[in-house]
Amino acid sequence: MRTKILQHLSLVLAALLFNACCHDDDPVKPASTRTVLVYIAGDNNLSDYINYNLEQMIEGAREGGLNQCDFLIYTDRATTIPALYQLKADETGRIDTVRIRDYAEHNSATPEVLRQVVEEAFTAFPSDHYGLVLWSHATAWLPNAGRDLTRSFGTDGDETIEIDELADALAAYHFDYILFDACYMGAVEVAYELRERAAQIIASPTEVMGSGFPYTTITPMLCETNFDGTSVAQAFYDFYDAQSGYARSATVSVVDTKSLEQLAAACREVLAGKSEAEIFAVDPDALQPLEFLKSSGRHYLFDLGDYIQALATDEQYTNFRAALNQAIPYRATTPYAFFAAPYEAIKIERFSGLSVYLPGEGLATLNEWYKRLAWYQAVYL
Template identity: 35%
Template sequence: MAWLPVDNSRQSRRMVKHYDVGGSLPTRYFGGLTTDTQIETSALAQALADTDLKMEYILFDDCYMSSVEVAYEMKGVAHYIIACPTEIMSYGFPYGRCGEYLLGSLDYRNVVDNFIGYYSFSSSPYATAAVTDCTQLDGLADIVRQINEGVGEKSVSLTDVQPMDGYEPSLFFDFGDYIRHKCEDALLLEAFNAQLDKVVPYKGNTEYYYSALCGKVRIDRYSGLNTSESSLNSLFQGYDNTAWYKATHCKQSIK
């Protein structure tokens, strides 16, 4: 569930999650269904930081983890993040095709291409994947902070932004498309898109993604990262505690 904190509130328990739905095309989930078997992204990042070990990459073989909020949280413990911004089909990453590119001489482009290629010709032709270069995230955060300062409290019509999930209201949106709707400064938007290309050097997608909650959804705009910024979903609470929010909604320069 990307950046979402562990939440065992009554309202959260009542809300149907994508992993609660049994359908003809199940999607992937790992972790427990109760708070004692779950971990927050920030806690995972801290646990890795405590080992004093910087990972070359972290591959999340589950749903929604190609998220700007997740990547920013993990930037101190991993150079690259490999993940999906939507739900991933229950089979997960086809390691028989991708594994050789994850070992030895790493080839991130081929990881993404073989992932998308595998699902494109499968009976469940739904896939999204991206590689995030975490070393470029501070530059991205600086530009987004400037965009936020320029627009103030301007609200974005989320009905026009590409959804990345099947939740109602949506909890995850395409990050690049969200900023495209939010930014009113052409030069800042150009700088944002240039930096986003550095942050996400490799990405791929099929024509549709699939959600256990609603079935297939067409992908018209795709940046490789999702965001929950401005979501009206009840699970959105706690967003202002994320490292990404704090870095992009303050007036100080990124350190």
């Protein structure tokens, strides 16, 4: 109780501080059409990419405008203290970053810090429309306890945020969109866990190149009141499809979360009646892999459509595809997806837009952890 009271007081004081610092000089500021928060958990080996993406955001805002949007950027870097910035025009109309809040050193890859930053930002800059960009390392739903290379979202030292913790940390808001500028978050388990947190989810089922999303192009899109996730995803795909060699690597999908229950029902029709032996009998070598997370080469995440087709009747698969097309209004992939470790590419021959975990023998820890997820409970039980 004492902790909750202190947390509440800190949010009130932070809101007063933000208002004093940011709004007294702008008494006739137009009403915000949207508040966007880019949450950069970059106290890791991605820290060098932060300035590159910040420069892109500034350039994109200067070229395309902010549409009366409050565009906030939280950064936690390897070498400086965490801070909150706003993209804002000066007296000449030139847009740049304005530092509006410093934080004491903390760990951005914890649900407590994420919740604090989100609540402070949106309390200080309220709007009827919210957008969230989550920028960091990530590995879908896979738990930090599963293996050294696995974590859900964010990396700061040894800390990560598990997917159920992520959903809980964001429970106070419903976003028009959540965009993951992070690897592997285009997983059906992730989307289903966050189905009540956002109307649309934009994510990649494979690795995202270090340069991330093309913010010069998408920053104005993120500010639009009538947000169109397909345009953002298309811009991401087009940017990487125009590259050459291993840099030509992108998979991306847009999830319409209101259609996920229908997708879960179609998958449940296939999976709920299957025994563990039948599930374990699915040959992973016959499925489209979508990750490399283990040095031995054993894959965990596969194409959802491939997995369902391996177990479904023709009628069940037809029903599944119809539900999938409703839930995934846009998906795109380059011919190959590149993976930094073990520095090779996988040919993408079949792509439904989402990955899924394949339970199997020898994966007892992950199999048990998987059972706590909302997706497992919705489609297997």
